[in-house]
Amino acid sequence: MNKVPETTSFEKGVDAMKAQIDARVVSYLSSCVRCGVCADACLFYTETEDPRYTPIYKTEPIRKVFEHEYSFWGKLGARLGLKRPLQESDLADWETLVYDGCSMCSRCSMVCPVGIDIAYVIRKVKEGLAAAGYCPDDLVHAAERAIQIGSPMGVTAATLRATLRAQEKECGLPIPLDVEEAEYLCLLSSGEIAGYPEFIGSLAKILDHAGVSWTLSSEYFEATNSGVQLGSTPLARQLVERIVDVAEKLGVKTVIMPECGHAYSTLRWDAPNMLGRALPFGVVHVLELLETLYADGRISIDAGTDARLTYHDPCNISRRGGVVDAPRRLLGALAPNFVEMREHGAMNWCCGGGGGVSANSRAEPLRRRVFAVKKRQLDELGADMLVTACSNCRNMLADGLEDHEMNTELIGLTELVAENLVSDEAGSVPPVNPSA
Amino acid sequence: MGIAELVDGPLWYFSVAVFVVGVAWRLARIIVAPARTEFSAVSSHAAGGAAAVFSRFLPRREMRAASAYQYGWGYLFHVTLFILLLFGRVHVEFYEARIFGFSWVTMPDWLFLLVSELSFAALLMLLLYRAMEPVTRLLSTRGDYFGSILILLVMLSGCMAMDQTAEPLRVIHLFLAEVLLIWFPFGSLMHAFLFVPSRAYTGAWFGRRGIAA
Numbered sequence: 001m002n003k004v005p006e007t008t009s010f011e012k013g014v015d016a017m018k019a020q021i022d023a024r025v026v027s028y029l030s031s032c033v034r035c036g037v038c039a040d041a042c043l044f045y046t047e048t049e050d051p052r053y054t055p056i057y058k059t060e061p062i063r064k065v066f067e068h069e070y071s072f073w074g075k076l077g078a079r080l081g082l083k084r085p086l087q088e089s090d091l092a093d094w095e096t097l098v099y100d101g102c103s104m105c106s107r108c109s110m111v112c113p114v115g116i117d118i119a120y121v122i123r124k125v126k127e128g129l130a131a132a133g134y135c136p137d138d139l140v141h142a143a144e145r146a147i148q149i150g151s152p153m154g155v156t157a158a159t160l161r162a163t164l165r166a167q168e169k170e171c172g173l174p175i176p177l178d179v180e181e182a183e184y185l186c187l188l189s190s191g192e193i194a195g196y197p198e199f200i201g202s203l204a205k206i207l208d209h210a211g212v213s214w215t216l217s218s219e220y221f222e223a224t225n226s227g228v229q230l231g232s233t234p235l236a237r238q239l240v241e242r243i244v245d246v247a248e249k250l251g252v253k254t255v256i257m258p259e260c261g262h263a264y265s266t267l268r269w270d271a272p273n274m275l276g277r278a279l280p281f282g283v284v285h286v287l288e289l290l291e292t293l294y295a296d297g298r299i300s301i302d303a304g305t306d307a308r309l310t311y312h313d314p315c316n317i318s319r320r321g322g323v324v325d326a327p328r329r330l331l332g333a334l335a336p337n338f339v340e341m342r343e344h345g346a347m348n349w350c351c352g353g354g355g356g357v358s359a360n361s362r363a364e365p366l367r368r369r370v371f372a373v374k375k376r377q378l379d380e381l382g383a384d385m386l387v388t389a390c391s392n393c394r395n396m397l398a399d400g401l402e403d404h405e406m407n408t409e410l411i412g413l414t415e416l417v418a419e420n421l422v423s424d425e426a427g428s429v430p431p432v433n434p435s436a
Numbered sequence: 437m438g439i440a441e442l443v444d445g446p447l448w449y450f451s452v453a454v455f456v457v458g459v460a461w462r463l464a465r466i467i468v469a470p471a472r473t474e475f476s477a478v479s480s481h482a483a484g485g486a487a488a489v490f491s492r493f494l495p496r497r498e499m500r501a502a503s504a505y506q507y508g509w510g511y512l513f514h515v516t517l518f519i520l521l522l523f524g525r526v527h528v529e530f531y532e533a534r535i536f537g538f539s540w541v542t543m544p545d546w547l548f549l550l551v552s553e554l555s556f557a558a559l560l561m562l563l564l565y566r567a568m569e570p571v572t573r574l575l576s577t578r579g580d581y582f583g584s585i586l587i588l589l590v591m592l593s594g595c596m597a598m599d600q601t602a603e604p605l606r607v608i609h610l611f612l613a614e615v616l617l618i619w620f621p622f623g624s625l626m627h628a629f630l631f632v633p634s635r636a637y638t639g640a641w642f643g644r645r646g647i648a649a
Contacts, residue, residue: 022469023467024472027633034624036575037495041502045571051571114631114635115637117638117642273476282477319647321645322644346647347497
């Protein structure tokens with residue numbers, strides 16, 4: 001239990017959950033038959049066999065609020081002392097279930113026989129827990145840094161500039177910064193800047209090759225949204241507004257979301273609803289852009305790797321984002337030995353670190369344990385190379401591969417595209433050297 | 437007024453009224469609840485989102501083995517239940533006399549009994565699963581058990597009353613069916629109606645993203 005003193009209030013939590021009960025939630029909370037099918041779709045259940053990790057069980061707090069506040073039997077039962085309404089101790093219990101034992105991957109939402117989008121309801125529970133102050137310290141601190149510094153990891157504009165200079169040397173190209181009226185603004189995740197800066201050089205190489213007008217922003221560059229991970233729409237909205245402000249100030253037409261899962265699904269699908277209006281610019285995931293450039297003939301890529309290669313779908317890019325085909329078209333061109341995991345695309349298994357789990361140090365032992373499902377998938381396939389398109393997934397996969405002493409090579413898809421760019425006239429474009 | 441007259445008369449009309457009004461009320465609750473406007477730009481693949489209303493009748497390929505028990509016994513129970521309700525001779529005669537004024541083809545009584553046994557067995561297997569599997573035992577409420585046991589009792593009394601030679605058995609069966617009608621709108625039996633909006637909401641949400649849910 002980690003209470004945040006300035007926001008702790010059981011009533012606030014209950015009120016926040018009540019405010020989430022719209023028509024869709026009423027339908028979901030009323031239709032569950034408690035069949036338990038969702039359990040087998042959740043890696044936290046399959047790898048622990050602890051029934052408390054059953055996805056629909058994680059929604060119990062809001063179900064109790066709904067039943068107590070809105071249902072006839074709930075009200076009657078509470079009055080007669082037959083039904084126990086939600087209590088503050090429940091919030092403490094569900095804090096660990098929801099923040100440590102759910103990566104918001106939505107696999108459960110794909111399998112419920114009555115059609116409940118369980119992850120959607122868990123997200124509503126998070127609103128209540130966050131409002132009541134029952135959330136992990138690590139996520140709270142990350143959100144504080146995001147609000148105060150502009151990055152959940154504390155990456156500053158000075159760090160960004162230094163990283164860009166290093167990447168300019170690596171790729172031999174100038175990287176545009178704060179260019180007004182560019183067609184595209186590319187956001188970055190702090191995880192990329194700190195851990196995988198070669199993504200930036202790779203993107204510069206590809207966009208230069210395609211003749212795309214683009215820029216980065218030093219004023220606000222962060223793509224991730226700590227408010228979403230925490231479950232706080234007010235915080236999430238603040239962070240989204242910063243992106244909208246900087247995109248409008250630069251006058252760009254489209255914002256490119258980098259290799260970060262929740263960043264894409266948040267800006268593409270959730271941000272307009274947080275703001276209550278359509279965004280004044282388009283949003284595209286970097287893989288969608290690369291695939292469009294490839295399909296339009298603006299970049300050429302070579303089948304440059306013979307490795308037996310597979311692709312890990314980041315949940316927020318594929319299942320919750322809708323970007324399933326673009327990476328496969330690119331990989332089809334890049335790798336003749338591209339093979340799919342048995343469960344892939346919209347039914348992929350999560351890396352275990354989504355939904356803020358990776359940023360929650362308390363959840364680390366559990367997160368490492370549930371990686372077993374990904375290990376099984378990789379063992380079954382015998383792949384030499386694992387490609388993904390989310391820096392958070394990449395960190396989780398790197399951890400898991402290391403834990404299990406697996407020799408599978410891990411790489412981001414944008415880098416793989418950059419490494420295999422083909423110049424129309426002069427042969428292969430020189431590869432970007434990863435600055436590990 | 438005797439018990440039989442009460443069950444045949446006022447209680448029958450009362451239970452039907454509670455069922456109709458209760459179901460309508462539960463559905464209206466969803467219709468009148470605040471709905472959120474969707475502001476995100478629609479994916480070019482958005483069509484077909486509502487297909488989830490139908491696609492969820494079958495488990496996804498990836499879940500077939502894990503959910504075979506629930507789907508297998510669940511299908512057997514639901515299909516046999518509908519056959520009993522729609523084609524049982526005694527049921528059709530009851531509908532003709534009390535509701536519609538006309539009848540339709542019915543199945544022979546020996547088949548009715550066979551289908552009843554299958555239905556009863558399937559529901560019993562589901563009930564045992566609910567009570568014994570750690571996941572469903574944790575999730576299940578008293579209402580879930582009450583609903584299942586009530587249906588079992590309705591079916592059991594129905595089979596016993598089928599030849600209609602023992603009037604008390606017929607009255608007991610009708611009484612239990614009326615209790616079921618009264619209970620229906622208040623418990624998870626409402627999934628019989630609510631699966632439609634739930635699947636439609638989810639199908640539309642994922643459909644906007646180009647994902648077939």
